[in-house]
Amino acid sequence: MVFRLRDFIFYPAAINRCRTFLDKSQYWSQEKRRDWTREQLDRVLWHAVRNVPYYKRTLGPYEPRFKEMLDRLDLSELPLITKDLIRKHYQELQANNPGHSRSRESHTSGSSGTPMQFLLDRSSDTNHFAAIWRVLNWTGYKFGNRFACINTTMETETEQLFVYDFKQNCLNFPFVNLKKDNIKKCVTRLKKFNPVVIKSYPSALALFSHWLRDVGIRDYRPKAVLTCAETLLDHQKKIISEVLECPIFDFYNQNERACLFSTCGEGRYHIHEEYSFVELLNSESLPAAPGESAEIITTGFHNFVMPLIRYQTNDLAVIDEGNPCECGRTYKTVERVIGRIEDMIVTPRGRHVSRMDIPFKYSPGIQEGQIIQKQVDKIKVNVLKADSYKQKDLDNLLHHMHLRLGEDMKIEYDFVDSIPLGENGKKKFIVSKLNLERPSNA
Numbered sequence: 500m501v502f503r504l505r506d507f508i509f510y511p512a513a514i515n516r517c518r519t520f521l522d523k524s525q526y527w528s529q530e531k532r533r534d535w536t537r538e539q540l541d542r543v544l545w546h547a548v549r550n551v552p553y554y555k556r557t558l559g560p561y562e563p564r565f566k567e568m569l570d571r572l573d574l575s576e577l578p579l580i581t582k583d584l585i586r587k588h589y590q591e592l593q594a595n596n597p598g599h600s601r602s603r604e605s606h607t608s609g610s611s612g613t614p615m616q617f618l619l620d621r622s623s624d625t626n627h628f629a630a631i632w633r634v635l636n637w638t639g640y641k642f643g644n645r646f647a648c649i650n651t652t653m654e655t656e657t658e659q660l661f662v663y664d665f666k667q668n669c670l671n672f673p674f675v676n677l678k679k680d681n682i683k684k685c686v687t688r689l690k691k692f693n694p695v696v697i698k699s700y701p702s703a704l705a706l707f708s709h710w711l712r713d714v715g716i717r718d719y720r721p722k723a724v725l726t727c728a729e730t731l732l733d734h735q736k737k738i739i740s741e742v743l744e745c746p747i748f749d750f751y752n753q754n755e756r757a758c759l760f761s762t763c764g765e766g767r768y769h770i771h772e773e774y775s776f777v778e779l780l781n782s783e784s785l786p787a788a789p790g791e792s793a794e795i796i797t798t799g800f801h802n803f804v805m806p807l808i809r810y811q812t813n814d815l816a817v818i819d820e821g822n823p824c825e826c827g828r829t830y831k832t833v834e835r836v837i838g839r840i841e842d843m844i845v846t847p848r849g850r851h852v853s854r855m856d857i858p859f860k861y862s863p864g865i866q867e868g869q870i871i872q873k874q875v876d877k878i879k880v881n882v883l884k885a886d887s888y889k890q891k892d893l894d895n896l897l898h899h900m901h902l903r904l905g906e907d908m909k910i911e912y913d914f915v916d917s918i919p920l921g922e923n924g925k926k927k928f929i930v931s932k933l934n935l936e937r938p939s940n941a
């Protein structure tokens with residue numbers, strides 16, 4: 500994120516067309532969306548079996564049944580494609596028809612192991628740009644407005660507290676230079692700049708909020724904040740909303756552009772259904788029911804140089820009741836995105852447990868935590884104390900962790916001065932050294 504401005508400079512007309520389309524399509528009727536989705540899947544499947552050697556081989560045998568599958572919008576008969584298969588068949592997955600001249604190589608962030616290479620084309624770039632633009636619009640941002648970024652992934656090193664990027668009209672705060680003792684200066688600059696939205700990783704924004712509270716700044720109210728790239732955990736959301744008292748928007752997307760989920764003003768996670776076809780499957784590969792956690796499987800609509808059909812993202816979401824959203828958008832929704840399969844703890848009894856952020860909500864004196872699992876019967880918790888820390892905070896944390904993981908899980912803890920960023924600039928809440936497979940239950 501956010502905008503690669505060169506995309507807009509090269510293809511302004513194409514992007515504007517996509518954006519105009521997205522303005523309308525978010526309010527389509529279910530019937531209209533269904534027909535449109537069918538058309539996109541039809542286009543991707545036929546392109547794949549004709550022009551992509553890998554799919555010619557693997558999906559070709561299913562071709563006579565495509566029509567029936569498309570009529571039901573049900574691709575469950577088709578094989579999944581995994582990250583390992585993409586690495587293994589990289590050449591064979593490239594379309595061999597002309598017209599992908601502006602394709603370029605990209606890769607996953609590698610937050611859960613080896614980065615995966617893939618190709619993106621111009622159609623993918625323009626549609627992605629328009630989709631992210633709309634995510635920002637939902638926060639109140641309009642193209643060209645001022646925005647700020649608490650940035651954990653600055654490309655160039657600087658010792659400055661803030662750096663203005665005039666091309667994007669963005670005030671960047673390199674997170675690495677922020678400290679509790681310079682946070683007042685940071686807020687003074689933010690108040691003066693008055694951005695429409697502050698974008699940040701949830702862990703960075705939560706820490707920023709803690710510092711504001713610790714130094715007694717109670718009068719800073721941004722217009723909105725937008726979190727991305729890490730799972731927004733409940734205790735992070737709580738401190739951000741308590742301190743900043745502003746609307747919190749969150750979005751979820753991957754470098755490989757498998758799918759896009761983002762929250763509206765009502766706080767509901769909408770699946771951007773023009774971006775890709777999303778299947779939410781339980782551990783038996785069936786459509787998941789409300790309350791169940793589901794694996795996110797996607798078929799992209801826009802990247803024709805290397806289409807991903809039934810791509811196993813390894814990310815999980817919790818299904819909601821499916822009630823219409825008050826905002827009036829007609830997309831499917833999920834209750835929450837709970838991150839990657841690797842973001843789970845495995846118990847000695849073989850259960851996969853997610854939402855390990857919940858035990859932290861009983862411990863307001865703990866500023867940050869990180870859970871490391873190296874073996875199946877033991878975890879270590881790194882604890883960063885807040886100024887208000889009391890022994891009761893740790894007792895509560897351990898008690899609620901045992902309730903969630905069972906008494907037979909050994910829990911060690913360490914007090915630390917900071918939780919380090921990973922190599923990709925993201926902070927991992929759970930670091931699992933176990934070799935996890937698909938969960939049986941979350």
Ligand SMILES: [Zn+2]
Pocket residue numbers: 763764765766767769824825826827828
């Ligand atoms: Zn909504």
